[in-house]
Amino acid sequence: xxxxAVARVLAEAHLPAPEARVIQAYLAWRAGAHDAALEALTVAxxxxxxxxxxxxxxxxxxxxxxxxxxxxxxxxxxxxxxxQLLWGRAVGDAEMQGLAHNDIGVLLIWDDPDGARQxxxxxxxxxxxxxxxxxxxxxxxxxxxSVAYHELGDVPRSDALxxxxxxxxxxxxxxxxxxxxxxxxxxxxxxxxxxxxxRCLSLDAEASQPELPIDSLRTLQFFRxxxxxxxxxxxxxxxxxxxxxxxxxTRQDMLDDYLDVRAQAHHRAGQPDEAYxxxxxxxxxxxxxxxxxxxxxxKALEVLARLEDTQRVAAELWKRxxxxxxxxxxxxxxxxxxxxxxxxxRRAFMQWSxxxxxxxxxxxxxxxxxDHFKGINDRCGHAAGDQILRDVARRLRQFTRSDDLLARLGxxxxxxxxxxxxxxxxxxxxEGLRAGCxxxxxxxxxSGELGEPVTLSIGVVQAAGTLAExxxxxxxxxYQAKRAGGNRVRVLE
Numbered sequence: 506x507x508x509x510a511v512a513r514v515l516a517e518a519h520l521p522a523p524e525a526r527v528i529q530a531y532l533a534w535r536a537g538a539h540d541a542a543l544e545a546l547t548v549a550x551x552x553x554x555x556x557x558x559x560x561x562x563x564x565x566x567x568x569x570x571x572x573x574x575x576x577x578x579x580x581x582x583x584x585x586x587x588x589q590l591l592w593g594r595a596v597g598d599a600e601m602q603g604l605a606h607n608d609i610g611v612l613l614i615w616d617d618p619d620g621a622r623q624x625x626x627x628x629x630x631x632x633x634x635x636x637x638x639x640x641x642x643x644x645x646x647x648x649x650x651s652v653a654y655h656e657l658g659d660v661p662r663s664d665a666l667x668x669x670x671x672x673x674x675x676x677x678x679x680x681x682x683x684x685x686x687x688x689x690x691x692x693x694x695x696x697x698x699x700x701x702x703x704r705c706l707s708l709d710a711e712a713s714q715p716e717l718p719i720d721s722l723r724t725l726q727f728f729r730x731x732x733x734x735x736x737x738x739x740x741x742x743x744x745x746x747x748x749x750x751x752x753x754x755t756r757q758d759m760l761d762d763y764l765d766v767r768a769q770a771h772h773r774a775g776q777p778d779e780a781y782x783x784x785x786x787x788x789x790x791x792x793x794x795x796x797x798x799x800x801x802x803x804k805a806l807e808v809l810a811r812l813e814d815t816q817r818v819a820a821e822l823w824k825r826x827x828x829x830x831x832x833x834x835x836x837x838x839x840x841x842x843x844x845x846x847x848x849x850x851r852r853a854f855m856q857w858s859x860x861x862x863x864x865x866x867x868x869x870x871x872x873x874x875x876d877h878f879k880g881i882n883d884r885c886g887h888a889a890g891d892q893i894l895r896d897v898a899r900r901l902r903q904f905t906r907s908d909d910l911l912a913r914l915g916x917x918x919x920x921x922x923x924x925x926x927x928x929x930x931x932x933x934x935x936e937g938l939r940a941g942c943x944x945x946x947x948x949x950x951x952s953g954e955l956g957e958p959v960t961l962s963i964g965v966v967q968a969a970g971t972l973a974e975x976x977x978x979x980x981x982x983x984y985q986a987k988r989a990g991g992n993r994v995r996v997l998e
Contacts, residue, residue: 606628733770848901963993
């Protein structure tokens with residue numbers, strides 16, 4: 506992606522291997538050559554038919570989905586991305602899983618921004634769990650999350666995620682992604698009336714990266730022209746666009762956007778005749794593309810049918826292996842909900858808290874443990890113990906805010922995390938929870954007679970360090986409450 510020329514040489518050196526065809530298909534799609542991308546995929550999938558899917562199958566179907574998305578075939582593209590996700594999980598490849606979630610988010614972003622946000626968050630979680638090697642994917646997901654939160658009106662969170670994406674993508678030199686993020690930052694500055702700051706940001710981005718590939722440099726310059734058209738000097742934009750004519754001839758995927766921006770620039774520069782001619786040129790380009798797409802869509806259906814054949818072969822092989830069990834386990838691990846109580850699970854708590862730490866938001870947390878719960882299980886049985894845990898979860902919802910993170914960490918341990926700059930509010934709510942459980946939580950163990958009340962030991966802390974350190978302090982506060990006799994709330998300063 507960062508060096509298409511090197512990738513093209515690498516692919517040609519490994520022909521006729523189907524993996525090399527997939528690389529060629531990806532490069533063709535990136536250049537807007539959908540027809541060439543599908544031709545390469547057709548050859549690759551024909552060679553794969555007798556074999557069980559690998560990560561390259563997932564890559565191929567992902568490129569297929571990207572092509573279909575570019576052709577406006579949303580439902581077929583969605584089927585490809587879901588297949589990519591399935592195969593990515595089957596072979597344990599985090600990149601394929603994360604990219605599939607990302608692309609599904611792209612399908613949703615304009616019609617269902619919150620649905621897109623959830624998909625982008627899934628992609629972010631997958632890449633984050635996979636470790637440092639996937640920082641570029643993590644940066645892409647952070648950028649997409651920023652766009653989703655911006656659409657939802659949460660500008661502070663959007664800006665924080667955008668800055669996070671810039672850092673990650675610069676570290677990994679994922680230049681095509683980085684260029685998009687920097688351009689988005691500049692456009693936001695200009696839209697907020699900070700035109701000179703936006704210009705400086707764009708120029709600094711071009712000048713500060715001598716290793717920037719020529720295509721990424723030209724993309725930055727195009728977005729600078731777009732910035733000038735929308736918020737600045739239309740004549741300056743026209744001068745920039747003129748220098749980019751040769752570049753756009755090699756990037757057919759950028760042609761519509763380029764002509765649209767040029768038409769706007771002519772209009773704002775007081776050149777209506779040139780604007781009219783450019784719009785006619787844009788109309789003709791759209792007509793030609795639609796003619797090509799009709800043929801390309803037929804090829805897309807052929808490739809999709811071959812991939813479905815591969816899927817059927819894979820299904821037969823998976824019946825004779827433990828692959829389905831692996832898929833089920835991985836899907837369960839990706840789940841963020843505790844099955845017993847309906848609260849979040851440890852994974853949900855860790856992801857929620859880690860994101861707030863990265864965004865620099867003030868946070869307080871409470872660790873909650875049931876007193877003598879093992880004795881309840883021993884006397885009354887695990888079914889009764891499970892019911893008590895569900896009752897505590899229900900009361901926990903009553904004594905917390907709607908935007909708090911509530912989770913069961915495991916066993917009889919719960920946690921509440923809240924965006925707040927002080928412990929008093931959460932400590933007061935936890936005291937209400939403790940008193941409510943003590944007052945209403947007596948257990949009969951099925952005998953009809955009241956037993957011991959359900960009591961809680963709770964530790965409350967203000968987050969002040971790393972997440973691991975804050976969790977350790979909250980746990981210590983909870984154990985101080987237990988050592989003091991239990992059934993109390995301890996705020997650990």
